[in-house]
Amino acid sequence: MTAESPRTWRQIPKSVIALGLVSMFMDMSSELVHSLLPLFLVGTLGASAAMVGFIEGIAEATAAIAKVFSGAISDRIGKRKLLAALGYGLSALTKPLFPVAGSVSLVLTARFIDRVGKGIRGAPRDALVADITPSNIRGAAYGMRQALDTVGAVAGPLLAMALMAIYVDDFRSVFWWAVLPATIAVALMVFGVQEPSLARPSGQKGWPIQRVGLNRMGSDFWWVVIIGVVFTMARFSEAFLLLKGQEAGLPLALVPLVMVLMNLVYAILSTPAGAWSDSIGRRKVLAIGMGVLVIADLSLAFVPGLVGLFLGVALWGAYLGLTQGLLSALVADTTPDDSRGTAFGIFNLVTGFALLAASSIAGFLWQAYGSSATFVVGAIFAGIAALSLTVMGKRKSSREGA
Numbered sequence: 001m002t003a004e005s006p007r008t009w010r011q012i013p014k015s016v017i018a019l020g021l022v023s024m025f026m027d028m029s030s031e032l033v034h035s036l037l038p039l040f041l042v043g044t045l046g047a048s049a050a051m052v053g054f055i056e057g058i059a060e061a062t063a064a065i066a067k068v069f070s071g072a073i074s075d076r077i078g079k080r081k082l083l084a085a086l087g088y089g090l091s092a093l094t095k096p097l098f099p100v101a102g103s104v105s106l107v108l109t110a111r112f113i114d115r116v117g118k119g120i121r122g123a124p125r126d127a128l129v130a131d132i133t134p135s136n137i138r139g140a141a142y143g144m145r146q147a148l149d150t151v152g153a154v155a156g157p158l159l160a161m162a163l164m165a166i167y168v169d170d171f172r173s174v175f176w177w178a179v180l181p182a183t184i185a186v187a188l189m190v191f192g193v194q195e196p197s198l199a200r201p202s203g204q205k206g207w208p209i210q211r212v213g214l215n216r217m218g219s220d221f222w223w224v225v226i227i228g229v230v231f232t233m234a235r236f237s238e239a240f241l242l243l244k245g246q247e248a249g250l251p252l253a254l255v256p257l258v259m260v261l262m263n264l265v266y267a268i269l270s271t272p273a274g275a276w277s278d279s280i281g282r283r284k285v286l287a288i289g290m291g292v293l294v295i296a297d298l299s300l301a302f303v304p305g306l307v308g309l310f311l312g313v314a315l316w317g318a319y320l321g322l323t324q325g326l327l328s329a330l331v332a333d334t335t336p337d338d339s340r341g342t343a344f345g346i347f348n349l350v351t352g353f354a355l356l357a358a359s360s361i362a363g364f365l366w367q368a369y370g371s372s373a374t375f376v377v378g379a380i381f382a383g384i385a386a387l388s389l390t391v392m393g394k395r396k397s398s399r400e401g402a
Contacts (some may be wrong), residue, residue: 004266011059011134011137011299012141012144013132013133013141014370015128015132015192015193015194016132016141016144016145016217017131017144017148017195018188018192018193019128019145019189020128020144020145020146020147020149021123021148021149021188021192022185022188022189022192022193023125023148023149023152024086024148024149024152024155024187024316025123025152025181025184025185025188026088026091026092027149027153027154027366028152028153028155028156028159028181029092029095029152029178029180029181029185029397030091030114030156030182031100031152031153031157031160031180031259031263032157032160032174032177032178032181033149033175033178033243034156034239034259035156035157035160035255035256035258035259036160036164036171036174036255036256037098037239038169038239038243039108039171039242039246039252040107040376041055041104041107042243043252045101045102045103045104045361046104046179047104048367049240049243049363049366049367050360050366050367052239052240052243052363053237053239053359053360053361053362053364053366054238054239054359054360055104055107055108055365056107056111056237056355056359058111058113058356059111059112061109062112062115062116062244063351065113065119065349066087066119066120066122067135068111068328069345070083070087070119070120070121070123070124070341070345070346071090071120071123071340071342071344071346071348072124072126072341072342072345073341074124074127074341075127075339075340075341075342079195080124080125080128080311080341081124081128081189081193083120083124083195083213084120084121084124084128084189085186085189085190086117086118086120086121086186087116087117087119087120087122087125088121088182088186088189089117089393090113090114090116090117090120090181090243091114091117091118091121092117092179092182092185092186093117094113094114094117095114095175095178095182096176096179097109097113097179098108098175098399099171099172099173099175099176100172111344115240119348119352121327122344122348123341123342123344123345123348124147126142126328126331126332126344127332127340127341127343127344128142128193129142129328129332130332130337130340131196131337131340132141132197132358134335136172136278137275137278137283138324138329138333139276139277139278139326139329140271140274140275140277140278141270141325142194142325142326142328142332143270143272143274143275143325143326144274144330145325146266146269146270146321146324146325146328147268147271148265150160150263150320150321151263151267153263153266153267153276154259154263154264154267156181156259157256157258157259157260157263158256159177160174160256160354161253161254161257161260161345163177164252164253164256165253166315167354169252169253172277177384180392186331191219191303203260211388216341217334217343217346218334218335221335221343223330224327224334224347225260225346225351227286227327227385227388228327228347228354229333229350229351229354230381230384230385230388231290231323231351232351232354232355232358233354233358233381233384233385234290234293234297234357234358234378234379234381234385235251235293235316235319235320235378235382236358236359236361236362236378237355237358237359238259238262239359240359240362240363240366240374241258241259241310241313241316241370242255242256242258242259243253243366244309245257245258246314247330248305248308248309249291249306250306256363257315260307261310261313261314261317262314262320263317264314265314265318265320266318266320266321266324267321267323268321269276269317269318269322270320270321270324272304272327273285273289273302273321273322273325274325274326274329275324277326277329282326282329282330283389284315285323286323286326286327286330287386287389288312289318289319289321289322289324290319290323290382290383290385290389291321291382291386292315292319292322292338293316293319293379294311294379294382294383294386295315296311296313296314296318296319296380296381297312297314297317297375297376297379297382298310298313298375298376299311299314299315299373300313300371300375301371301372301374301376302372303374310374313398325377328344328384331343340342358381362374362377362378363376
């Protein structure tokens with residue numbers, strides 16, 4: 001880190017911080033549920049590991065499909081905040097469905113609707129961060145928003161553990177508490193975020209995503225999409241980390257510690273990683289992140305007991321902190337200002353389907369060959385992603401030198 005970094009962070013606009021707080025409360029709500037949901041599905045509703053992977057994959061693919069349209073529409077109408085608020089509101093409305101769920105199908109329905117809300121808000125929100133923030137501190141801004149988001153992801157599982165102790169492992173009573181932070185998130189989105197005037201309609205008519213718009217996306221953007229796909233194949237749903245925690249011998253009430261540790265490391269590293277990428281380049285930091293993920297997966301696959309679990313989970317969190325905000329910054333870096341919503345939508349659509357594939361494969365491998373096979377395949381994809389970054393870097397260097 002440089003001496004400039006604290007001053008850089010103080011320059012981050014207040015609306016970006018407000019967006020981070022919105023994400024924090026919504027993630028607190030979501031993770032309160034999600035840190036227990038795989039255990040609820042398997043232990044209470046009788047679902048298999050493969051079904052857990054399928055549900056998680058469907059949920060994220062749904063979010064990705066919604067993102068591509070909401071991003072393009074936000075470019076068209078110039079109302080990113082409106083769409084983001086709509087998405088957060090829809091997710092908040094689904095929270096009461098989890099405590100009343102009596103079947104796997106109702107959980108799938110709740111996750112589906114919740115992820116539609118995530119999809120509606122995701123691309124407009126990410127584009128809004130770029131609209132608000134000067135380009136020279138964009139990495140730090142995305143890192144700050146991601147860090148606050150991840151604070152919520154730490155608080156949610158901690159709250160889940162406390163409530164599980166209070167309610168003596170009664171999942172349904174615990175799930176009701178998710179309604180409160182979700183409501184706070186919606187209120188902050190409506191009253192705390194100011195949208196800049198530069199988010200204007202593009203003047204296009206007809207179908208939101210048009211060929212002329214796609215042609216404006218340069219080759220660098222499509223390389224970012226390719227890298228995002230390979231990254232996603234390497235980082236299937238974190239639900240499998242929870243199942244690994246149970247397999248390693250954690251008591252039921254302590255399994256959410258897995259998400260607490262992962263997200264704590266994630267939150268600590270997100271902002272400095274973003275600022276670091278502003279200084280040395282995004283691809284270098286991303287490559288380091290992929291190397292960390294290889295070690296994380298191998299630890300989860302081969303280091304026995306709780307030592308392997310917590311080492312792997314901590315490194316998984318470090319990988320997320322080093323990469324997730326940077327991927328968003330790369331999308332913003334490689335697309336025109338008035339097409340950012342569309343770009344984030346396309347990126348999230350493609351990577352969302354990759355997550356569906358990755359989570360489904362992970363669930364199949366877990367059920368057929370055991371947990372080690374799941375994490376070994378993840379390590380292989382992480383290595384491929386690192387190679388893709390190297391190819392992209394060499395290609396960019398040769399073009400600049402020509």
